[in-house]
Amino acid sequence: xxxxxxxxxxxxxxxxxxxxxxxxxxxxxxxxxxxxxxxxxxxxxxxxxxxxxxxxxxxxxxxxxxxxxxxxxxxxxxxxxxxxxxxxxxxxxxxxxxxxxxxxxxxxxxxxxxxxxxxxxxxxxxxxxxxxxxxxxxxxxxxxxxxxxxxxxxxxxxxxxxxxxxxxxxxxxxxx
Numbered sequence: 001x002x003x004x005x006x007x008x009x010x011x012x013x014x015x016x017x018x019x020x021x022x023x024x025x026x027x028x029x030x031x032x033x034x035x036x037x038x039x040x041x042x043x044x045x046x047x048x049x050x051x052x053x054x055x056x057x058x059x060x061x062x063x064x065x066x067x068x069x070x071x072x073x074x075x076x077x078x079x080x081x082x083x084x085x086x087x088x089x090x091x092x093x094x095x096x097x098x099x100x101x102x103x104x105x106x107x108x109x110x111x112x113x114x115x116x117x118x119x120x121x122x123x124x125x126x127x128x129x130x131x132x133x134x135x136x137x138x139x140x141x142x143x144x145x146x147x148x149x150x151x152x153x154x155x156x157x158x159x160x161x162x163x164x165x166x167x168x169x170x171x172x173x174x175x176x
Contacts, residue, residue: 004074004105006112009063014054016073017065018046024095032131037158053078064112066096066105074100077109081121087149087168088125089117101136107144114169114176126172129154132163141167145174 009017022042025033033042054063060082066075075096083090091113096106114126128146130137131154142148150166169175 003069004066004108005069006064006066006109009054009065009076011054013063013065013073013076014050015047017054017063017076018043018050020073020076020097021046021050021093021095023098027098028134028137029131032133032162033156033158034160041158062113062116064109064116066109073097075105075109077113079113079117081117082123084127085123086125087127087166088123089121089127089172091126091128094128106140110144111176114172118173118176121172124171124173125168126175127166127168129164129166131159132165138165138167145169 025042025046026038030038037045053061057063058080060080061078062081063076063078065073068074076093077091078093080090080092082088091110094106094110096103096109117126127149128141129152130141132138132151138148146167146169148165149168152164152166153161154164
């Protein structure tokens with residue numbers, strides 16, 4: 001893990017980020033998102049999202065990417081500073097390559113993001129939404145001190161209103 005390079009994403013990272021994101025959704029969300037979307041629409045959807053996000057980032061957004069020494073994208077995180085007046089900054093996406101899960105990369109990306117947010121966010125909290133059915137991710141977040149504070153329904157049409165949980169860290173410095 002020490003030879004992994006984490007850096008801010010640039011526009012040229014969009015295709016690799018979109019590809020990893022789509023692969024992660026296919027793998028992790030096979031029983032959550034519709035099969036039609038995962039087989040036909042997810043690649044184009046993620047390409048459009050990441051092309052836009054990385055070519056015209058908003059002032060409150062940052063994306064970090066993790067590459068191995070051979071130039072393969074292994075993971076990424078996307079956050080929005082001060083996204084919610086109650087819950088604080090938002091982790092919108094955190095994905096690692098399937099072969100990298102359990103290596104500590106996801107934790108490293110999340111803790112690095114918390115360190116970046118801590119000095120610049122006006123609200124000390126950090127939150128994210130996770131599908132209730134994504135039990136591995138939920139275990140990961142709670143192991144790192146996140147607490148489920150709210151239940152909702154996914155707004156992603158491919159999810160068919162499945163239950164999502166808001167996980168919250170009231171003080172991002174504790175995660176950092």
